[in-house]
Amino acid sequence: MIQVKFYIFFTLNFHFILLNSQVEWEKYYNAFNDNNMSEIEFWSQNTGIQNLIYSCEDKKMFGGYGIFGSKTIVSKQFILPPHFKIKIKLDFWKLDSWDGEFIQIISDEIVYQQKYIGEGSQICGNQFNDFIVEFDYTFLHNSEILNFVMRDTLDENGYNESWGIRNFLIFIQKCPNSCIICHEDANECYTQDQADHFKNNKWQNLQSIPISSTQCVQGINIIGGYEILDKFSVINSKFSVSPHYQIRIQIQFILIDIESLNNSFDFDFDGEIVNFQLSTKSQFSICSKNPQESFNNLEYAMNHAKEEMSITIKPKSLEGARPFWGILSFNLLIFKCPKNCQKCVNQDICLLCIDEWVVENNYCNRLQNPFKVIYFSIQQVFYPVNFQPQVFNQSIILKKIETFLNLNISISCNQNYLIQIRYVLCHSCKNKITINSKYVCERNKIQGIVLNIKLKKLMITSEEVLIKRNNTNYELIQIFYNNEMKQEKIIEIIQKVI
Ligand SMILES: *[C@@H]1O[C@H](CO)[C@@H](O)[C@H](O)[C@H]1NC(C)=O
Ligand SMILES: *[C@@H]1O[C@H](CO)[C@@H](O)[C@H](O)[C@H]1NC(C)=O
Ligand SMILES: *[C@@H]1O[C@H](CO)[C@@H](O)[C@H](O)[C@H]1NC(C)=O
Ligand SMILES: *[C@@H]1O[C@H](CO)[C@@H](O)[C@H](O)[C@H]1NC(C)=O
Ligand SMILES: *[C@@H]1O[C@H](CO)[C@@H](O)[C@H](O)[C@H]1NC(C)=O
Ligand SMILES: *[C@@H]1O[C@H](CO)[C@@H](O)[C@H](O)[C@H]1NC(C)=O
Numbered sequence: 001m002i003q004v005k006f007y008i009f010f011t012l013n014f015h016f017i018l019l020n021s022q023v024e025w026e027k028y029y030n031a032f033n034d035n036n037m038s039e040i041e042f043w044s045q046n047t048g049i050q051n052l053i054y055s056c057e058d059k060k061m062f063g064g065y066g067i068f069g070s071k072t073i074v075s076k077q078f079i080l081p082p083h084f085k086i087k088i089k090l091d092f093w094k095l096d097s098w099d100g101e102f103i104q105i106i107s108d109e110i111v112y113q114q115k116y117i118g119e120g121s122q123i124c125g126n127q128f129n130d131f132i133v134e135f136d137y138t139f140l141h142n143s144e145i146l147n148f149v150m151r152d153t154l155d156e157n158g159y160n161e162s163w164g165i166r167n168f169l170i171f172i173q174k175c176p177n178s179c180i181i182c183h184e185d186a187n188e189c190y191t192q193d194q195a196d197h198f199k200n201n202k203w204q205n206l207q208s209i210p211i212s213s214t215q216c217v218q219g220i221n222i223i224g225g226y227e228i229l230d231k232f233s234v235i236n237s238k239f240s241v242s243p244h245y246q247i248r249i250q251i252q253f254i255l256i257d258i259e260s261l262n263n264s265f266d267f268d269f270d271g272e273i274v275n276f277q278l279s280t281k282s283q284f285s286i287c288s289k290n291p292q293e294s295f296n297n298l299e300y301a302m303n304h305a306k307e308e309m310s311i312t313i314k315p316k317s318l319e320g321a322r323p324f325w326g327i328l329s330f331n332l333l334i335f336k337c338p339k340n341c342q343k344c345v346n347q348d349i350c351l352l353c354i355d356e357w358v359v360e361n362n363y364c365n366r367l368q369n370p371f372k373v374i375y376f377s378i379q380q381v382f383y384p385v386n387f388q389p390q391v392f393n394q395s396i397i398l399k400k401i402e403t404f405l406n407l408n409i410s411i412s413c414n415q416n417y418l419i420q421i422r423y424v425l426c427h428s429c430k431n432k433i434t435i436n437s438k439y440v441c442e443r444n445k446i447q448g449i450v451l452n453i454k455l456k457k458l459m460i461t462s463e464e465v466l467i468k469r470n471n472t473n474y475e476l477i478q479i480f481y482n483n484e485m486k487q488e489k490i491i492e493i494i495q496k497v498i
Helices: 038-042
Strands: 002-004 026-031 053-056 059-063 073-079 083-096 099-107 110-117 131-140 145-152 161-174 179-182 189-191 195-199 213-215 221-224 235-240 244-256 262-269 272-279 294-303 308-317 324-336 341-346 349-353 357-360 363-366 372-381 394-398 404-412 417-424 434-440 448-456 463-469 473-481 485-497
Touching (some): 083 099, 145 161, 145 324, 179 195, 349 357, 349 363, 372 434, 404 473, 404 485, 417 448, 448 485
Antiparallel strands (some): 053 059, 059 161, 073 145, 083 131, 083 161, 179 189, 195 324, 213 221, 221 324, 262 272, 262 308, 341 349, 357 363, 372 448, 404 448, 417 434, 463 473, 473 485
16 A cells, blocks of 8 residues: 555556656636736625725725735635646735735635735835735646635734735646646546546444534534534445446545644555555634634555445544544546446456456457357248338347347349348357358249348346338348447348349
């Protein structure tokens, strides 16, 4: 087993794609640009103020003088497409008499913090100095969810000390086209064919009571959280997943009222205990009066093949007088077995196939269950007939338990045509015996032919036969779905001019 944070290396035979600096930054989100404040309604903040836009000369901002003051928390949760790197840019306006207080910009576990003491010059707001700064920072990130929070440590109201933001932008470096997960340095890329996302939000305690959700800042849901999950709480989730050989979990924790940067959790994966040390880089205070909170993204990969999965999470050491914790998101990535495989070692080695398929050279192959011709009669008709020709192709699927196929084929003679009949007694048997016969259609002689054929297959698999026909020709073909589609002709009837 391999425990990782951010980087995981696999030695499996995947199609590796090199992610390097060639990957372009792509603008994913923008808000508060060019005085366009339309995104405000999708952001959360705790001011209780109705009008959240301040105009400084000809520039509008989200928040600002009299709006974002002491204890303001601004938050938004973003759901991002598969990516491995994020760049955030924003114009921060420090307004008026900050005297050693901080602004904190929290992007999951990345906390950008800046202190201000009277910088800048008077622009607007109150009579004190204002200062505009562009924050521009980049970090590795590959969770689907990004939790973004801004908070200040101000101690005066918004008419003395305030702040606002403009030109907020998120850029991402996306995973190459079809990858659903990637990392910058691990040169890996897993596509939809190789892996599936499995989302799980159903957690319960050991008495099977669902864990309720809370919010400590608006817009960011927590499974558990303040006064719900403490240092003795154990949570569990059970679910079933499609055939796979490896899993990877991506989990985002929030720790609340914690007094240490080092905390640890035990995970129990189907009886296998793994300890995770959460080494928090930075803390901040957003949930309750007590410091400190932290976001922690954790990623973990393990070999796993059972279809039923049980995950139990239990704090091992959580420092603090009354610490709490919760889950912001939980994402399971399942590395799928190849097609038609039920149990595998990896994408290239199958151990057990689904019903009707067998392992052949590590792959799942469909059994060749040939039809054998067990009865074949040809009746010549000497009186005038007018069999309505059926010209439509037809697919007949014989289920595993159906073993016989009866076919009656009637052919009207075209005058001066030759009817050639060819059939194979057992097309996939070693002795492939082919029988040919010919009938000449002449005036006052043969007027038609009626064939009665009975085919048999073994009760091993379901099989499909295809009847292709037009006015002159008839073909009965067996279709095999192996790794590729194959066909074998059983009967062929051709009418042609003599
Ligand atoms: C305002 O910004 C939003 C979000 O970025 C965008 O969808 C919209 O088109 C913009 N409106 C104008 C008038 O530019
Ligand atoms: C705001 O600033 C003024 C002038 O410095 C000061 O008198 C007042 O107490 C401050 N208000 C608060 C809420 O701190
Ligand atoms: C956290 O643990 C690591 C390794 O055990 C140690 O080096 C570090 O000093 C600890 N940090 C704190 C804040 O206790
Ligand atoms: C029957 O199958 C043949 C060969 O695949 C095809 O050319 C023909 O168009 C089909 N006829 C009908 C009626 O679908
Ligand atoms: C085919 O013909 C035989 C003999 O005429 C008859 O017993 C049988 O029911 C027919 N089968 C079908 C499928 O029409
Ligand atoms: C009937 O089908 C055969 C083979 O499927 C084809 O070669 C022949 O041209 C077709 N005849 C007509 C009249 O479409």
